[in-house]
Amino acid sequence: MSLKRFAILGGLFILLIILIVVYFKNGGEEKIKQSLNSPPPEIYQPSEEQKEMKKIILFFLSEGDPFLHPEEREIYAQASIAREAKQAVEELIKGSQNGYLSPLPSQAKLRELFLTEEGVAYVDFSKDFQVENPSGSTAEISTIYSIVNSLTYNFKSIKKVFILIEGGEKETLGGHINLSRPFFPQYSLIAK
Amino acid sequence: MSSDAGSIPAASIKKFLNTLFRQIQKNLVTFALLSSFLVASSFPQNYSFVRLSARDHPNFTRVIIELSEPLPFSVEKRDSSLLVEIETKVPLRIQRRSSESQFIESFSWTKRNDSLILTIRVKHSNFSFDYLTIGHPPKLIIDLSQVQKEMRGVRTIVIDPGHGGVESGAKGKFGTLEKDITLPISWKLKAIIERNLAFRVVLTRDKDIYFSLDNRVALANNNKADLFISVHTNSSRRKNARGSETFFLSLNASDEEARRLAYLENSSAELEERIEGEDEDEIKMILWDMAQAAYLQQSSQLAEFIQKELNLVLSTANRGIKQAPFKVLTGVACPAVLVEVAFISNPVEEKKLLTDEFQNKVAQAIYRGLVNYIRLYSQK
Numbered sequence: 001m002s003l004k005r006f007a008i009l010g011g012l013f014i015l016l017i018i019l020i021v022v023y024f025k026n027g028g029e030e031k032i033k034q035s036l037n038s039p040p041p042e043i044y045q046p047s048e049e050q051k052e053m054k055k056i057i058l059f060f061l062s063e064g065d066p067f068l069h070p071e072e073r074e075i076y077a078q079a080s081i082a083r084e085a086k087q088a089v090e091e092l093i094k095g096s097q098n099g100y101l102s103p104l105p106s107q108a109k110l111r112e113l114f115l116t117e118e119g120v121a122y123v124d125f126s127k128d129f130q131v132e133n134p135s136g137s138t139a140e141i142s143t144i145y146s147i148v149n150s151l152t153y154n155f156k157s158i159k160k161v162f163i164l165i166e167g168g169e170k171e172t173l174g175g176h177i178n179l180s181r182p183f184f185p186q187y188s189l190i191a192k
Numbered sequence: 193m194s195s196d197a198g199s200i201p202a203a204s205i206k207k208f209l210n211t212l213f214r215q216i217q218k219n220l221v222t223f224a225l226l227s228s229f230l231v232a233s234s235f236p237q238n239y240s241f242v243r244l245s246a247r248d249h250p251n252f253t254r255v256i257i258e259l260s261e262p263l264p265f266s267v268e269k270r271d272s273s274l275l276v277e278i279e280t281k282v283p284l285r286i287q288r289r290s291s292e293s294q295f296i297e298s299f300s301w302t303k304r305n306d307s308l309i310l311t312i313r314v315k316h317s318n319f320s321f322d323y324l325t326i327g328h329p330p331k332l333i334i335d336l337s338q339v340q341k342e343m344r345g346v347r348t349i350v351i352d353p354g355h356g357g358v359e360s361g362a363k364g365k366f367g368t369l370e371k372d373i374t375l376p377i378s379w380k381l382k383a384i385i386e387r388n389l390a391f392r393v394v395l396t397r398d399k400d401i402y403f404s405l406d407n408r409v410a411l412a413n414n415n416k417a418d419l420f421i422s423v424h425t426n427s428s429r430r431k432n433a434r435g436s437e438t439f440f441l442s443l444n445a446s447d448e449e450a451r452r453l454a455y456l457e458n459s460s461a462e463l464e465e466r467i468e469g470e471d472e473d474e475i476k477m478i479l480w481d482m483a484q485a486a487y488l489q490q491s492s493q494l495a496e497f498i499q500k501e502l503n504l505v506l507s508t509a510n511r512g513i514k515q516a517p518f519k520v521l522t523g524v525a526c527p528a529v530l531v532e533v534a535f536i537s538n539p540v541e542e543k544k545l546l547t548d549e550f551q552n553k554v555a556q557a558i559y560r561g562l563v564n565y566i567r568l569y570s571q572k
Binding site: 061062063064066101102103134135136137138139141142171172174175176177178179180181183 | 361362426427428429516518530
């Protein structure tokens with residue numbers, strides 16, 4: 001083996017390491033910009049190394065009492081918390097697998113979810129999220145806190161949640177709960 | 193002659209009486225039946241009665257007048273008496289039950305043309321009253337209480353009938369709209385307050401129009417409201433959800449908001465000094481935005497009093513007092529609560545919400561809660 005060939009191989013190896021380091025280093029920070037400017041890569045066709053699953057807890061409503069009930073769900077483990085959180089909200093929209101009531105209208109679409117450095121998750125829904133939501137204080141409270149609690153409970157870096165509709169800030173969903181400021185979790189609403 | 197003349201008729205009368213007596217004895221059963229029929233037929237088939245009872249409660253005295261059938265009536269205060277006039281074509285049988293009251297001097301009944309008048313003499317002339325009818329056959333419930341002279345703390349009460357106009361709020365299974373229930377309840381509450389207390393009552397809307405949440409807050413603050421009550425009907429995805437709830441504002445506590453609270457707690461003079469040099473508009477907005485933060489303690493107390501009365505009066509399940517970040521409560525600069533009267537999403541409660549009877553009960557309950565709160569704070 002010539003010295004030249006060895007140097008080329010070595011060079012390629014170093015380049016590969018640099019690429020890997022750069023890839024993982026940027027993983028956490030670039031997401032806000034990325035989610036704002038360009039659509040993120042498709043979540044549901046992960047490459048081989050992304051097929052690792054992660055267990056999360058989602059909160060649904062039960063007919064029997066006014067509390068939120070936990071239900072376990074598996075999502076694809078991702079390098080970015082925003083992308084995992086996005087999957088969590090999409091699973092929440094799909095509804096319960098154990099016969100619980102869904103606190104979100106099934107017609108709702110999650111347009112985008114992005115995270116700020118201060119730990120605020122901006123969750124942007126399509127207008128169906130508002131239009132199809134039955135107005136009423138209790139209905140609004142359960143909708144909002146199933147999202148807020150599901151996100152803050154599973155992702156420690158999410159401290160509060162701001163709900164947007166069609167990319168913009170709304171006063172309320174149906175005339176009750178204030179959407180113009182971020183929500184902190186309300187774990188007292190969860191069934192014991 | 194005279195004795196003869198007299199003895200003959202006397203003997204014949206005696207004979208007649210004896211025959212009659214024997215006849216009666218023979219037909220005793222028939223006679224008894226006949227007489228009882230005559231007695232019974234002299235009364236209408238379902239005879240009418242009025243039953244009266246009175247009892248003292250901690251803050252009021254309750255007089256209950258039970259009627260055997262619905263009859264038109266009117267209630268009127270005259271000096272230290274309350275006159276209850278019941279219109280009736282047939283005579284009413286008056287039944288009196290337990291009537292132990294320290295507040296009432298006497299009851300008396302008088303008849304006039306086609307009506308019966310009950311005069312309730314009260315020991316004090318400065319009393320107030322509320323009344324409502326419930327049930328079938330109807331019960332007329334009259335609550336009497338002494339007017340509180342020391343209620344100086346409150347001058348203006350703002351009642352906010354939830355939703356309105358294009359924004360109809362929650363919708364029931366039978367199509368009842370939240371906005372159409374909150375308005376009559378608010379009207380009734382206004383009437384009760386004005387009848388009993390010397391306070392100004394302002395409604396944020398008095399007809400079916402859209403009025404933004406910010407405008408409702410502005411109206412309350414511009415009228416220097418001393419109390420703010422928003423009236424709503426609840427809705428849930430759970431079919432079984434029922435009962436009434438009273439909410440006050442929950443703050444999402446954070447460093448940022450703690451800083452805002454610090455501003456609020458300072459005196460205005462001090463505040464103006466601080467504002468200088470900072471972004472004045474922004475600070476004003478923050479103040480307006482979080483005005484309710486300074487009144488949470490009182491709001492929680494008011495919520496508790498109202499909820500307690502709702503639980504007593506309504507046979508709805510107790511869901512207690514709760515906190516949530518309601519938009520309409522955030523900027524109100526006085527004790528403020530939001531009452532969710534019952535679930536319009538529950539068909540049983542939806543039907544109740546449509547009745548005058550239920551709406552009256554709710555208004556009465558909120559009123560009592562208010563009075564208890566005002567009493568507590570005027571003593572302080």
